[in-house]
Amino acid sequence: MGVYPDIVVEAKNLVKSYNGIPAVKGINFVIRARECVGFLGPNGAGKSTTVKMIYCFLPITAGELYVLGLDARRHQRSIKSQVGVVAQEDNLDPELTVKENLLLYASYFDLPGRVAQQRAEELMNFIDLKDKASTPVEELSGGMKRRLAIARALLNNPKLLILDEPTTGLDPEARRLIWEKLCQLKERGVTLLLTTHYMEEAAYLCDRILIMDEGQILAEGSPGELVNKYIGKEVIELAPVQEAQAEKLVAALASKVLGYQLVGETLFLYSNNGRSIWQDISGRHRYLRHQILRPATLEDVFLKLTGRGLTK
Amino acid sequence: MRLEISHRTWKVFWRNFVVFRKTWLANIMFNFVEPLLYLGAMGLGLGAYVPSIEGLTYLQFIAPGIIASSAMWATASECTYDSFTRMHYQKIYHALVVTPISLEEIVLGELLFGTFKGVLYGTVILLVEAALGLILSPLSLLIPLVLALSCFTFAELSMIWTGLVPKIDTFSYYFTLIITPMFLFSGVFFPVQAMPSFARGLAFSSPLYHTVELVRPLALGQATSTAWLHILWLVGFSVLFFYPPIYLFKHRLLK
Numbered sequence: 001m002g003v004y005p006d007i008v009v010e011a012k013n014l015v016k017s018y019n020g021i022p023a024v025k026g027i028n029f030v031i032r033a034r035e036c037v038g039f040l041g042p043n044g045a046g047k048s049t050t051v052k053m054i055y056c057f058l059p060i061t062a063g064e065l066y067v068l069g070l071d072a073r074r075h076q077r078s079i080k081s082q083v084g085v086v087a088q089e090d091n092l093d094p095e096l097t098v099k100e101n102l103l104l105y106a107s108y109f110d111l112p113g114r115v116a117q118q119r120a121e122e123l124m125n126f127i128d129l130k131d132k133a134s135t136p137v138e139e140l141s142g143g144m145k146r147r148l149a150i151a152r153a154l155l156n157n158p159k160l161l162i163l164d165e166p167t168t169g170l171d172p173e174a175r176r177l178i179w180e181k182l183c184q185l186k187e188r189g190v191t192l193l194l195t196t197h198y199m200e201e202a203a204y205l206c207d208r209i210l211i212m213d214e215g216q217i218l219a220e221g222s223p224g225e226l227v228n229k230y231i232g233k234e235v236i237e238l239a240p241v242q243e244a245q246a247e248k249l250v251a252a253l254a255s256k257v258l259g260y261q262l263v264g265e266t267l268f269l270y271s272n273n274g275r276s277i278w279q280d281i282s283g284r285h286r287y288l289r290h291q292i293l294r295p296a297t298l299e300d301v302f303l304k305l306t307g308r309g310l311t312k
Numbered sequence: 313m314r315l316e317i318s319h320r321t322w323k324v325f326w327r328n329f330v331v332f333r334k335t336w337l338a339n340i341m342f343n344f345v346e347p348l349l350y351l352g353a354m355g356l357g358l359g360a361y362v363p364s365i366e367g368l369t370y371l372q373f374i375a376p377g378i379i380a381s382s383a384m385w386a387t388a389s390e391c392t393y394d395s396f397t398r399m400h401y402q403k404i405y406h407a408l409v410v411t412p413i414s415l416e417e418i419v420l421g422e423l424l425f426g427t428f429k430g431v432l433y434g435t436v437i438l439l440v441e442a443a444l445g446l447i448l449s450p451l452s453l454l455i456p457l458v459l460a461l462s463c464f465t466f467a468e469l470s471m472i473w474t475g476l477v478p479k480i481d482t483f484s485y486y487f488t489l490i491i492t493p494m495f496l497f498s499g500v501f502f503p504v505q506a507m508p509s510f511a512r513g514l515a516f517s518s519p520l521y522h523t524v525e526l527v528r529p530l531a532l533g534q535a536t537s538t539a540w541l542h543i544l545w546l547v548g549f550s551v552l553f554f555y556p557p558i559y560l561f562k563h564r565l566l567k
Binding site: 018077083089095096100104105109110 | 408
């Protein structure tokens, strides 16, 4: 039972199947108050399915799920009234203005008129859309729409804000602006849960990351912890490298290499002492077309855990 | 089966109404042109060759049926094309269902809004016909109430189709196979008694037939003893077809 007031979401052996085909295969996780947790994984990993169960959109196939201490199978209205949701696809009222969108949505949560007015003003300030108050939503840019969707999800002062791929399809500048707003929410103590397949987004925003693939959680930890635990400080990429050649190379560098991965003809060497390896290699293997020494990232973690990249 | 239905249904209705307020003038103008074309072409054009029906001129005969059928068309298009657009393209149902509003309330709110539009459009036609001197009785003030009941049945039928269809194009089947035949064979343009018995049976199973049978006497000020039967039929239909659209939308959206 979610008896600890500190625990916002708790899943035990959570399963979701669509017509007998499992999409989420018995996962366990906990989200604590004031945390920003990210589900990171490629399309079809089960991230969206998981968060849709949390915001009571999809029925649970098996297992247990508690949101704000409430059973997600039974107390859906109560959970929905305390959670904010930014869905993956825009679902604003396109014919209405920015302000009308906010006021209408506030009414769904039974906010009294004056409170709704006040919240709408505050939130339009927060998302920098004050001067667009009377602009119909269909005339807004993609980034503005997404910011409005975030403002709408904050009307009810949610204890948990869920964002399903909040920046997918946005240009880099609009994405930065969304990140900035989410960071401000974090500072205010809002518990955030987001899904993403952008590792830099997960690394930038999240205190803790759950890496998902094929309906399972493969690893869990802070971005730094995950990179340290699975990879090390640096990665060296070499290509083209054949399998036999790779084994020989790794054997020769055994003392300095923490692990390696051969994906196609690209060899990834993981190390805490990349510079030293780099010197060893660059003298002897000039024939390699592709040689890079770079800091390790979450993408490397994902690659190591699944044998493939986050984006296909 | 437990239905989650509360006052929140009206929030869904209100949402659609707020959007409708933005476009209502254009909407209403457009929609009452077509019924008037029918009145003109059939009532005056064809009517010139038709001897009186049940003691009425042809124009007087079809005028009440046009009220009922306009209401039907308005509800049917609201609860098919417009509802489907809200659900499928604008994802409005998704936005609503993550708030304390339930899916049952969304479907019922849509049914009520479709009903409202039918009543509104039917009433506009009623007013136009009254201005043209085609409405003979103050009993016609009761017509909007009849329309409210019958439009609810049209809304249910349409939402069943909306809950089923994969693509917006598929609505043409609904209009070709259900709405248009109802429009033509429910006693709007001629008494159904003139048709062969199997066709009369089909007419009897159409909510529009019962609506026309209620609206015409009200417009003409004729008392009928069978009114209660038609009301009962429409109430029964509403009750029977209340759950199927809810079931279909639950299975469509919340898998």
